[in-house]
Amino acid sequence: xxxxxxxxxxxxxxxxxxxxxxxxxxxxxxxxxxxxxxxxxxxxxxxxxxxxxxxxxxxxxxxxxxxxxxxxxxxxxxxxxxxxxxxxxxxxxxxxxxxxxxxxxxxxxxxxxxxxxxxxxxxxxxxxxxxxxxxxxxxxxxxxxxxxxxxxxxxxxxxxxxxxxxxxxxxxxxxxxxxxxxxxxxxxxxxxxxxxxxxxxxxxxxxxxxxxxxxxxxxxxxxxxxxxxxxxxxxxxxxxxxxxxxxxxxxxxxxxxxxxxxxxxxxxxxxxxxxxxxxxxxxxxxxxxxxxxxxxxxxxxxxxxxxxxxxxxxxxxx
Amino acid sequence: xxxxxxxxxxxxxxxxxxxxxxxxxxxxxxxxxxxxxxxxxxxxxxxxxxxxxxxxxxxxxxxxxxxxxxxxxxxxxxxxxxxxxxxxxxxxxxxxxxxxxxxxxxxxxxxxxxxxxxxxxxxxxxxxxxxxxxxxxxxxxxxxxxxxxxxxxxxxxxxxxxxxxxxxxxxxxxxxxxxxxxxxxxxxxxxxxxxxxxxxxxxxxxxxxxxxxxxxxxxxxxxxxxxxxxxxxxxxxxxxxxxxxxxxxxxxxxxxxxxxxxxxxxxxxxxxxxxxxxxxxxxxxxx
Numbered sequence: 001x002x003x004x005x006x007x008x009x010x011x012x013x014x015x016x017x018x019x020x021x022x023x024x025x026x027x028x029x030x031x032x033x034x035x036x037x038x039x040x041x042x043x044x045x046x047x048x049x050x051x052x053x054x055x056x057x058x059x060x061x062x063x064x065x066x067x068x069x070x071x072x073x074x075x076x077x078x079x080x081x082x083x084x085x086x087x088x089x090x091x092x093x094x095x096x097x098x099x100x101x102x103x104x105x106x107x108x109x110x111x112x113x114x115x116x117x118x119x120x121x122x123x124x125x126x127x128x129x130x131x132x133x134x135x136x137x138x139x140x141x142x143x144x145x146x147x148x149x150x151x152x153x154x155x156x157x158x159x160x161x162x163x164x165x166x167x168x169x170x171x172x173x174x175x176x177x178x179x180x181x182x183x184x185x186x187x188x189x190x191x192x193x194x195x196x197x198x199x200x201x202x203x204x205x206x207x208x209x210x211x212x213x214x215x216x217x218x219x220x221x222x223x224x225x226x227x228x229x230x231x232x233x234x235x236x237x238x239x240x241x242x243x244x245x246x247x248x249x250x251x252x253x254x255x256x257x258x259x260x261x262x263x264x265x266x267x268x269x270x271x272x273x274x275x276x277x278x279x280x281x282x283x284x285x286x287x288x289x290x291x292x293x294x295x296x297x298x299x300x301x302x303x304x305x306x307x308x309x310x311x312x313x314x315x316x317x318x
Numbered sequence: 319x320x321x322x323x324x325x326x327x328x329x330x331x332x333x334x335x336x337x338x339x340x341x342x343x344x345x346x347x348x349x350x351x352x353x354x355x356x357x358x359x360x361x362x363x364x365x366x367x368x369x370x371x372x373x374x375x376x377x378x379x380x381x382x383x384x385x386x387x388x389x390x391x392x393x394x395x396x397x398x399x400x401x402x403x404x405x406x407x408x409x410x411x412x413x414x415x416x417x418x419x420x421x422x423x424x425x426x427x428x429x430x431x432x433x434x435x436x437x438x439x440x441x442x443x444x445x446x447x448x449x450x451x452x453x454x455x456x457x458x459x460x461x462x463x464x465x466x467x468x469x470x471x472x473x474x475x476x477x478x479x480x481x482x483x484x485x486x487x488x489x490x491x492x493x494x495x496x497x498x499x500x501x502x503x504x505x506x507x508x509x510x511x512x513x514x515x516x517x518x519x520x521x522x523x524x525x526x527x528x529x530x531x532x533x534x535x536x537x538x539x540x541x542x543x544x545x546x547x548x549x550x551x552x553x554x555x556x557x558x559x560x561x562x563x564x565x566x567x568x569x570x571x572x573x574x575x576x577x578x579x580x581x582x583x584x585x586x587x588x589x590x591x592x593x594x595x596x597x598x599x600x601x602x603x604x605x
Contacts, residue, residue, distance in 0.1 A: 309371070309542040309544065314543055
């Protein structure tokens with residue numbers, strides 16, 4: 001097994017072969033379920049108001065991966081999404097643009113053409129999203145196609161079946177190969193935490209993805225319930241923080257699915273600040289995968305600035 | 319045996335078919351006309367009003383989409399449940415408004431009759447207010463009344479049940495949903511009405527009832543971007559002009575009826591008409 005980067009000796013040892021990888025992942029400390037849920041709930045009660053809230057809203061907008069992953073997607077819908085990504089609230093020029101637009105591979109070119117020169121990345125899901133049930137060749141071809149079309153970020157899904165049956169080496173190899181196929185594109189590894197069942201598994205999958213070279217670890221596809229939850233994101237934030245402590249490298253986290261309100265988004269930002277650290281409060285290191293969240297952020301932003309409540313009639317329909 | 323100690327109640331709000339506490343955690347004592355303590359009521363805040371508006375907006379598509387006949391059936395069912403709670407309403411109206419039992423009884427009876435009167439209107443509104451319009455061309459042109467949307471209702475301060483029902487029933491009869499700020503000092507009949515609505519067939523969110531200080535919550539509803547109409551009946555004189563001004567910012571329908579409206583008098587269609595928009599359709603005609 002080939003480690004993607006030069007790792008400190010303890011981690012280099014972990015990826016030497018499959019049995020040492022298993023030993024490493026099972027040697028990770030277990031997650032205190034009650035503790036992490038309590039801490040997540042506790043941090044969720046922080047009161048963020050006025051100027052801090054406005055700052056949090058703008059930061060959250062700049063972290064949004066504006067997503068459309070529907071079977072019914074059309075080129076027209078992707079173009080309107082790209083327009084919204086550039087100017088989320090056309091009446092308010094001060095609104096920051098979002099971080100990326102996330103689409104299926106066949107829509108990448110449409111989005112990329114519209115976003116040239118804007119600094120907004122096109123992210124594409126790949127590797128037989130959302131189930132990941134296909135052959136390695138097809139997954140690699142899927143990834144190469146997305147990158148050729150202009151995707152600067154690739155969101156891959158791991159083979160949860162292989163992970164749950166303990167074939168960690170296979171999952172590791174897959175991520176390494178997809179990472180190579182990505183070239184310069186950033187790789188986000190979707191763990192699909194809703195299918196991993198336990199926090200211990202989430203921690204193992206996070207470390208596995210980090211060891212294999214994923215630039216981001218992402219909670220979910222959004223197609224499985226439960227999708228992103230605060231405690232799961234806590235566990236993943238701990239993993240990237242520990243990764244930085246051991247290697248000095250900064251890796252990102254992306255919760256996706258089920259984050260619909262500004263209140264939720266701010267809870268996540270508090271978690272990022274408290275668990276990982278302030279340097280992760282950056283669109284390069286933390287993203288929200290969302291479709292409806294952006295409208296709520298825009299409505300809340302208007303409420304903060306106008307002094308009265310806004311409504312869905314004042315933002316664009318997705 | 320010692321005298322039984324009565325159970326002192328602390329009531330909650332009625333939002334989206336549920337009975338939540340006020341987000342602010344506040345409550346205030348409610349007294350009878352003579353100042354004797356009756357119960358604690360939740361003191362709603364602007365955030366409760368905001369939650370109520372979202373609940374009302376969510377319920378609007380379903381409620382306005384039901385057939386007028388079905389809406390009428392649901393409202394008749396409410397009248398049945400009101401009738402079942404008649405004694406409780408009489409006691410509450412008597413203590414809240416400080417009127418003798420006989421007078422309270424007639425007020426409650428009139429209130430229930432008023433509800434039935436509006437229930438009967440649901441499937442007649444389109445016939446009375448709609449029209450087929452003679453036009454100079456080969457078109458069939460017709461106009462139908464459509465509900466305005468989410469209505470913020472400031473319930474009358476004095477008439478705690480008859481007035482309340484006279485302002486809520488016309489709003490929901492035509493398919494609107496509403497957020498009601500009850501009488502500040504006489505909220506108990508409104509709270510009991512929310513229990514009636516929760517146990518009849520009215521979908522959650524169609525009527526949302528908030529107790530508290532009218533002058534504190536009303537400005538937030540008047541300026542809210544997602545509220546389509548405002549009933550000023552229970553608004554204190556001192557803030558009426560301000561409420562109208564901020565309502566104009568989002569082009570709301572505003573009903574300016576006065577506090578001292580005579581609710582016992584036979585009603586007319588004016589309250590029904592206040593929350594309706596006219597939709598006109600031109601349909602090309604064949605032979």
